[in-house]
Amino acid sequence: ALQNLLLGSEHPEAFITLTIDQPTKESEWDKGHNNWHLKNINKDNNVNNLGTFCISLKKKSRYAHQFLALCFGTFGPSYKNSRAWGIVDKGLPGESIIFDGYLTEFGRSQKALMSVHEDERSAALYEGMVFKQGDAGFLICTKYYPDEYFLNPIGIVVSGLDILCKATCHEPINDIVISDIGLIVD
Numbered sequence: 001a002l003q004n005l006l007l008g009s010e011h012p013e014a015f016i017t018l019t020i021d022q023p024t025k026e027s028e029w030d031k032g033h034n035n036w037h038l039k040n041i042n043k044d045n046n047v048n049n050l051g052t053f054c055i056s057l058k059k060k061s062r063y064a065h066q067f068l069a070l071c072f073g074t075f076g077p078s079y080k081n082s083r084a085w086g087i088v089d090k091g092l093p094g095e096s097i098i099f100d101g102y103l104t105e106f107g108r109s110q111k112a113l114m115s116v117h118e119d120e121r122s123a124a125l126y127e128g129m130v131f132k133q134g135d136a137g138f139l140i141c142t143k144y145y146p147d148e149y150f151l152n153p154i155g156i157v158v159s160g161l162d163i164l165c166k167a168t169c170h171e172p173i174n175d176i177v178i179s180d181i182g183l184i185v186d
Helices: 002-006 064-070 160-167
Strands: 011-023 045-058 084-087 094-099 100-102 108-109 130-135 137-140 153-159 178-185
Touching: 011 064, 011 160, 045 064, 045 160, 045 178, 064 130, 064 137, 064 153, 094 130, 094 160, 153 160
Parallel strands: none
Antiparallel strands: 011 045, 011 178, 045 153, 084 094, 094 137, 100 108, 130 137, 130 153
16 A cells, blocks of 8 residues: 555655653663663653654655655554664764664664665765665765765655754764654645
8 A cells, every 4th residue: 555655646755753862760771782672762751852854755766665664664663763873974064864773672673674676876965865774774964965975865855954953963862763754645
């Protein structure tokens, strides 16, 4: 059903809401996996809603299809409650925020959910471009860099780029959580 929806839309758009979720003393940091344990995410923590941004996805990209599947949990796991993993080139041209994987009942995973073999190079690294990161993660560029490129662009942020720029300024970055995800159907 999701694939039919994608094929019928010129450029499907997903929305993602980010929050700052500062863990309580009871939360455990798993240093071996660089992740907060899912079972310890406490919704009563100090949560600050950063806002929502929208991504217009490439219709014919299999990576974009996998991205949507991970947004909605089509194959089980979802990006919901995943934390930002890091910032590339913080404060410099090409700065990007990384969401490196998704959560399962066993913790964070980076395993691909679909067999995808695409290698498409972007012309330049533009603000708001969304790229595949590893097998199942994604990164979003927040600062233009004309001399750099990444492989496999899957979409572009069409609204809310300021939310992502605000997120890149927060320390520690792993306080940034994907708290809600949806699809905009026109």
